[in-house]
Amino acid sequence: MAEEFNTESMLDMFLYESGQLLEKLEGIILEKQDADCFDDSDINEIFRVMHTIKGSSGVLMYENITKVTHKLEDVFYYLRESHPDDVPHMELVEKVLAVSDFVTGELDKLKNGDTPDGDEKQLVEDLDEFLGRLKGEIKKQGIEMPQANRHVEPTQFYITPVAGDDSHFYRISIHYRSDTQMSNLRAYSATYALKEVAEDLLYTPDDILSNEASADVIVAEGFHMLLQTKSSKEEVIALIDSSEAEEINFDELTKEEYGNALGEFGREDAMPAPQPVEAAKTDDKEAKKEGPKPGDYVVKTKEAGKGKTLAKNQPKQQSIISVNVEKMDALMDLIGELVIAEAVVLQNPDLKVPGLELSNFQKASGQLAKITTELQEVIMSMRMMPLTNVFQKMRRIVFDVSRKLGKDIELEVIGENTEVDKNIIEHITDPLMHLVRNSVDHGIEEKAEDRTSIGKPAKGKITLEAKNEGGKVYISVKDDGKGLNKEKLYQKALEKGVIENKPMSEFSEKEIFRFITLPGFSTKEEVTEYSGRGVGMDVVVKNIQSISGRLDISSVEFEGSEMTLVIPLTLAIINGIVVQVGNSPFVIETASIKEFVRVGEDDLIQEPSGEEYIVLRGECYPFIRLNEKYDLPDSVNKIEDGIIVVLEHEGSQVCVLIDKLLQEQEIVVKPIPPYVRKVKGLSGCTQLGDGSIALILDIAGLLMHDGERR
Amino acid sequence: MAEDLLKKEEMDENDELLEEDDSQKGMFMTFQIGKEFFGISISYVNEIIAMQPIAAIPEVDDYIKGLINLRGKIIPVIDVRTRFKMEPCEYTDRTCIIVIDVKTTMIGLIVEKLADVDTIAEDSIAPPPSLGRKEHEHNKYVYGLAKTEDNVTLLLDPEKLIKQDDIVAVTEESRKEEQA
Numbered sequence: 110m111a112e113e114f115n116t117e118s119m120l121d122m123f124l125y126e127s128g129q130l131l132e133k134l135e136g137i138i139l140e141k142q143d144a145d146c147f148d149d150s151d152i153n154e155i156f157r158v159m160h161t162i163k164g165s166s167g168v169l170m171y172e173n174i175t176k177v178t179h180k181l182e183d184v185f186y187y188l189r190e191s192h193p194d195d196v197p198h199m200e201l202v203e204k205v206l207a208v209s210d211f212v213t214g215e216l217d218k219l220k221n222g223d224t225p226d227g228d229e230k231q232l233v234e235d236l237d238e239f240l241g242r243l244k245g246e247i248k249k250q251g252i253e254m255p256q257a258n259r260h261v262e263p264t265q266f267y268i269t270p271v272a273g274d275d276s277h278f279y280r281i282s283i284h285y286r287s288d289t290q291m292s293n294l295r296a297y298s299a300t301y302a303l304k305e306v307a308e309d310l311l312y313t314p315d316d317i318l319s320n321e322a323s324a325d326v327i328v329a330e331g332f333h334m335l336l337q338t339k340s341s342k343e344e345v346i347a348l349i350d351s352s353e354a355e356e357i358n359f360d361e362l363t364k365e366e367y368g369n370a371l372g373e374f375g376r377e378d379a380m381p382a383p384q385p386v387e388a389a390k391t392d393d394k395e396a397k398k399e400g401p402k403p404g405d406y407v408v409k410t411k412e413a414g415k416g417k418t419l420a421k422n423q424p425k426q427q428s429i430i431s432v433n434v435e436k437m438d439a440l441m442d443l444i445g446e447l448v449i450a451e452a453v454v455l456q457n458p459d460l461k462v463p464g465l466e467l468s469n470f471q472k473a474s475g476q477l478a479k480i481t482t483e484l485q486e487v488i489m490s491m492r493m494m495p496l497t498n499v500f501q502k503m504r505r506i507v508f509d510v511s512r513k514l515g516k517d518i519e520l521e522v523i524g525e526n527t528e529v530d531k532n533i534i535e536h537i538t539d540p541l542m543h544l545v546r547n548s549v550d551h552g553i554e555e556k557a558e559d560r561t562s563i564g565k566p567a568k569g570k571i572t573l574e575a576k577n578e579g580g581k582v583y584i585s586v587k588d589d590g591k592g593l594n595k596e597k598l599y600q601k602a603l604e605k606g607v608i609e610n611k612p613m614s615e616f617s618e619k620e621i622f623r624f625i626t627l628p629g630f631s632t633k634e635e636v637t638e639y640s641g642r643g644v645g646m647d648v649v650v651k652n653i654q655s656i657s658g659r660l661d662i663s664s665v666e667f668e669g670s671e672m673t674l675v676i677p678l679t680l681a682i683i684n685g686i687v688v689q690v691g692n693s694p695f696v697i698e699t700a701s702i703k704e705f706v707r708v709g710e711d712d713l714i715q716e717p718s719g720e721e722y723i724v725l726r727g728e729c730y731p732f733i734r735l736n737e738k739y740d741l742p743d744s745v746n747k748i749e750d751g752i753i754v755v756l757e758h759e760g761s762q763v764c765v766l767i768d769k770l771l772q773e774q775e776i777v778v779k780p781i782p783p784y785v786r787k788v789k790g791l792s793g794c795t796q797l798g799d800g801s802i803a804l805i806l807d808i809a810g811l812l813m814h815d816g817e818r819r
Numbered sequence: 820m821a822e823d824l825l826k827k828e829e830m831d832e833n834d835e836l837l838e839e840d841d842s843q844k845g846m847f848m849t850f851q852i853g854k855e856f857f858g859i860s861i862s863y864v865n866e867i868i869a870m871q872p873i874a875a876i877p878e879v880d881d882y883i884k885g886l887i888n889l890r891g892k893i894i895p896v897i898d899v900r901t902r903f904k905m906e907p908c909e910y911t912d913r914t915c916i917i918v919i920d921v922k923t924t925m926i927g928l929i930v931e932k933l934a935d936v937d938t939i940a941e942d943s944i945a946p947p948p949s950l951g952r953k954e955h956e957h958n959k960y961v962y963g964l965a966k967t968e969d970n971v972t973l974l975l976d977p978e979k980l981i982k983q984d985d986i987v988a989v990t991e992e993s994r995k996e997e998q999a
Contacts, residue, residue, distance in 0.1 A: 789878075
């Protein structure tokens with residue numbers, strides 16, 4: 110059991126860590142893409158990232174990842190050690206990105222439970238060739254060239270981590286029962302557990318994972334560890350999995366005895382050093398000594414109080430824990446329940462006895478309401494994530510596409526720290542990617558001359574901006590390219606037959622721009638690799654609408670265009686108004702309600718076909734009777750008796766007849782169970798204060814349905 | 820990571836089901852609709868709750884009565900009587916909802932009257948006669964007839980009962996939507 114558990118958590122850890130490292134790596138690369146070269150700290154960082162991934166993929170035996178990262182590590186080792194002058198920076202950037210892509214691909218395969226079987230040969234050859242060229246150039250200049258990473262035999266001396274006054278030293282020997290299977294993995298799990306508290310940990314045999322024969326040695330001779338830690342004896346014992354162990358010997362040593370014992374564990378140069386040495390340096394040497402083996406995990410000295418730092422972790426990750434999204438969702442659901450339960454209690458009909466004195470209850474319930482509101486805010490903020498990662502992906506796209514198309518483009522990013530609900534981030538990444546690609550591909554002019562001839566700088570510019578305004582998030586992609594040509598758009602839309610045959614003057618500017626979001630419309634004559642398959646913008650709009658957002662387009666010809674995604678901050682809780690039709694409650698999102706009016710029979714216009722319209726202040730609106738549409742009994746039929754709600758969505762309005770208004774409240778949106786077929790005009794359901802269920806009206810769906818009917 | 824967890828959970832669930840199958844083998848929840856007795860393998864049954872207010876959903880098949888709130892979980896309920904195309908009848912205080920779990924879909928079945936939990940030996944279950952019954956329609960959901968004491972219990976296949984087509988249609992639709 111224990112070893113199974115460990116490999117699994119190791120894989121998870123590996124995926125998570127490597128994913129994070131790769132993101133960081135891309136960040137560095139893209140930041141420096143326009144620079145002439147990487148500076149020392151970048152080179153060190155990239156080296157470190159490659160080294161870490163190499164090490165952990167080695168432990169998990171993903172050879173192709175190990176090979177590729179090892180090669181790139183070699184390249185950066187060379188760069189770091191010999192500081193060559195004319196490094197083809199762009200080529201280097203491409204190489205790093207290629208490696209990062211390869212590893213990301215393999216990690217994805219692992220995540221899906223597949224074997225990482227990507228072929229690394231080509232990449233390794235490329236890197237070899239690249240490294241060879243780098244060295245070749247240096248040689249020509251007659252500078253002495255250091256050997257590649259692997260071949261350097263570093264002078265090995267180990268500096269023992271400094272022991273604090275409160276450090277304890279232990280010698281632990283575990284003897285497993287003679288029939289124990291895979292004792293090496295058990296031993297490994299023990300070291301893995303101890304690493305958490307260890308300041309220093311040595312063990313013998315030291316090749317427990319890579320050498321299966323070590324299992325026999327462990328069974329025969331026992332597994333011996335030397336531990337330096339701040340934890341007490343009891344704490345350490347508790348960490349060791351004692352199942353299958355026949356005997357665990359546990360001796361506390363003095364500092365001197367410990368120093369002597371180090372020799373037995375293969376550290377010749379065992380004199381405790383007076384000062385801790387720069388961590389990176391130690392890391393490096395040690396790694397070379399131990400290679401990608403469990404030894405890689407040997408723990409460094411660290412400051413007191415930082416109990417959990419592994420050698421590879423960065424200090425800043427300490428204040429962050431990663432939580433499974435499902436758990437977050439469960440918590441979110443529970444808090445939703447709590448909000449509802451609170452309403453059930455506070456609005457309980459039992460309390461509504463006339464003349465009942467409830468002042469203490471009222472005070473207590475006020476307090477409760479305050480706490481639940483705060484709780485709700487906290488969980489919402491926990492789900493909020495900055496757009497940084499999404500924007501980083503965009504940088505990558507601009508970089509890739511602009512290079513492929515041979516356009517010189519600069520990307521400016523504003524407000525990448527704007528926070529959005531995690532679910533929303535998942536939904537906007539693809540649409541945003543499409544918009545950015547479009548801007549690079551279609552927006553910016555093909556040739557620099559096209560730009561300079563009309564007085565624009567030769568370098569194109571795309572601005573990616575996010576801001577938070579009035580409960581909505583605005584994300585815009587702006588380019589200073591050729592802009593949209595209304596005439597062309599109109600002609601094209603006519604040709605494709607996606608619009609009715611009306612003269613151009615009948616369409617407003619906005620309407621014409623919106624043609625590009627119609628299915629089957631693409632202004633680019635040729636299909637390119639990146640965009641122009643004609644399935645683009647309509648999908649973008651659809652995706653955005655699915656999270657109740659919208660796309661605004663504005664453009665000035667020859668000056669550029671701007672696409673703005675307007676999306677809600679969060680999906681899970683909305684402000685809604687509960688209305689009643691017949692016996693059924695419905696919820697309408699407050700933001701989409703324009704007004705409530707009472708009208709008379711005179712304002713109703715009926716077409717011979719049965720279509721009805723309502724005239725309000727001289728304007729004519731389509732009219733939907735919810736009771737007829739959804740076949741609800743016992744409801745108001747005369748429009749004088751009911752209330753008209755005017756709803757607005759993306760500029761089009763509709764009037765809906767309801768019986769009465771019930772209340773306004775915060776609504777926790779829940780999906781309608783998938784077993785029930787999707788009903789047009791309903792976007793979900795929710796629980797009301799009394800525990801009953803109300804359906805949430807989807808304005809876009811209502812309008813669409815209405816449009817189809819016409 | 821999440822996928823792994825999910826998979827694991829699924830496996831756990833399957834294990835559980837298998838284990839349950841052993842101890843609950845041959846046990847059936849029986850209920851009465853009209854004059855007939857029906858049975859459902861107890862391994863599908865999650866719980867039994869009293870009738871409660873149902874929120875109707877417009878524009879769906881008439882046997883889907885609507886949604887109920889089961890301790891915060893919103894689940895659809897179907898009326899077994901209407902499902903069998905019988906005349907609907909008034910809900911009384913004996914009417915109750917059997918919450919079943921079919922392929923991770925939770926669904927409530929409205930039944931007129933619960934009868935019992937019976938153990939039915941496998942050899943007393945006979946396949947439904949392919950001819951002879953008035954309505955072939957019903958045979959779709961009935962996979963066996965079991966004799967208990969003095970009456971016959973029709974054993975239902977819940978997967979067919981909640982109409983396989985529905986689930987397939989929905990998932991296909993959602994898949995299409997995802998692709999688009």
